[in-house]
Amino acid sequence: MxxxxxxxxxxxxxxxxxxxxxxxxxxxxxxxxxxxxxxxxxxxxxxxxxxxxxxxxxxxxxMTQDSTFEFERRRNRPERYDRNVAQETLKAIKKIDKIRVDREASHHAMRMKGKKAIERQAAAKELEQSIHLVKAPLALQEDPSLTRPKIKVKVSQPQAEEQMEE
Amino acid sequence: MAAYFTSKWSTIGSSLLGNLRNNIVFCASTAHETTRLGNSSSLFLQQLRTFIQMRTKLKVVDNSGAKWVRCIQSLKGRKGARLGDTIIASVKEAQPRGKVKKGEVVYGVVVRAAMQRGRCDGSEVKFDDNAVVLVNKQGEPIGTRVFGPVPHELRKKKHLKILTLAEHIA
CATH class of the missing domain: 2.30.170.20 (Ribosomal protein L24)
Incomplete structure (x- = not known):
């Protein structure tokens, strides 16, 4: 079989x-x-x-390459039945299966590593670009608490910009 | 296609959210239509396979000299013959100087059938075409070679000679 x-x-x-x-x-x-x-x-x-x-x-x-896949391979040579070997195999199957499941879970975790940050970035961008659909721009101007606080960034060389303008 | 559209609209960004939602709905509806179309066309293309009955044309896959035979009677089953059954057929097309001539009435074993047949373990097997090996009344093959795959069920039907001559056993 x-x-x-x-x-x-x-x-x-x-x-x-x-x-x-x-x-x-x-x-x-x-x-x-x-x-x-x-x-x-x-x-x-x-x-x-x-x-x-x-x-x-x-x-x-x-997962594509893993040593646990080696056990599940097509073998063309028939194996002679041996009671001890069969018992050992049945024990090993459980252990190998557990290892395989663990490795697959870790593979999935590795694959999903940066997903949350990307999703959060996309959501923030969406909110910033289309806030005018939720609140009218005039209302935002009147009530500044509705807008996201602006992040202050230090500019190191203000002189360079002035030269550019001139 | 739908994914492409949504990505395009989201990159533009300046479009309104309501617009976006409309687009998604539109894409979804088109995708649904295409799948439905595909299903119907596949149903139209697929031919329903049935029993080997009177007037079924079968290919002869041995070197008896006949090329095509037409079934005129199945020896088993009210509905018709299936894989491994024996039929009576008339030779419609034959090579010159063969063992059988055109117009002869011959016996044949169905070695390949396009209609699926259950196996002893409950699974099913089906083949590409309907093919037959010509035998005499005692069930011994007329030709000395058998081409293409044959099912191992012939062993149960006591056609061991055909099995030994066959190239592949499926």
């Missing part, structure tokens, strides 16, 4: 699920559900469809 990957979204296909299409050159396309199969029939490229693993890998949304 083998857990194959979906051709479109790269998710795992468990036994009894999905459909497979065999092209005349004997290439097999496996799909996890009808959603992926329909997208394939519409000739969509999985690299351009946002929700697929291929898109997320390509655009740096997910």
């Amino acid at each position: 083998r857990l194959e990957k979906c051709w479109f979204c790269s998710s795992t296909i468990y036994p009894g699920h999905g459909i497979q299409f065999v092209r005349n050159d004997a290439k097999i396309f496996r799909f996890c559900r009808s959603k992926c199969h329909k997208n394939f029939k519409m000739k969509r490229n999985p690299r351009k469809v946002r929700w697929t693993k291929a898109y997320r890998r390509l655009h740096g949304k997910d």
Whole structure:
């Protein structure tokens, strides 16, 4: 029994699920559900469809290189059953899974690092540029408490400016 | 496209907020329309695949000499034949000096079908075209070669000879 990957979204296909299409050159396309199969029939490229693993890998949304992915690899040599090895593997699966999840979380945290500051800057800019939609400019002049306080910046060389004006 | 428009409008900045909102609504509506159009066209393009029944044309994928056959009877199933079933067919087109001639009535095993068929584990399999391998009444293949992929379900149907001759087993 083998857990194959979906051709479109790269998710795992468990036994009894999905459909497979065999092209005349004997290439097999496996799909996890009808959603992926329909997208394939519409000739969509999985690299351009946002929700697929291929898109997320390509655009740096997910981890691409990690040693935990090495365990989940297609091996063509059959392994002889050994009770001890099977037990050890079952124990290791949990541990490896935990490590992978942690690394993915840290990858996400790294990716989202400067996002809050950027969002705040954009909001401040929006507020400054379009405050006149909320309050009329005349009202702002009458009541200075509505405007944002001006930040004073020290100018180091006032003489240079004067020369420019002349 | 919608994203492009919104970014363009936001960069201008001088436009009113109300204007912006109008634009977003407009973009959303256009996007919705395009998706709906795409769905309908795909439905129009896709052909519904059904059973192999009387008058279905099938490609012959062995070296028996026939090129195309037309199904005249399926030996199993009221609705028609599916992947792995045996049919009776008449040869519509044949190569000269082949084992079978045009107009002959032959038996054939469906080795590829465009209609999906359930596998023993509950998943499904489907192929590109409808193809057949000609056999005699005892179920032994007439030709000596089989081209293209064939499903492993033929083993269950006791067509081991076809499986051994096949190039690829899917």
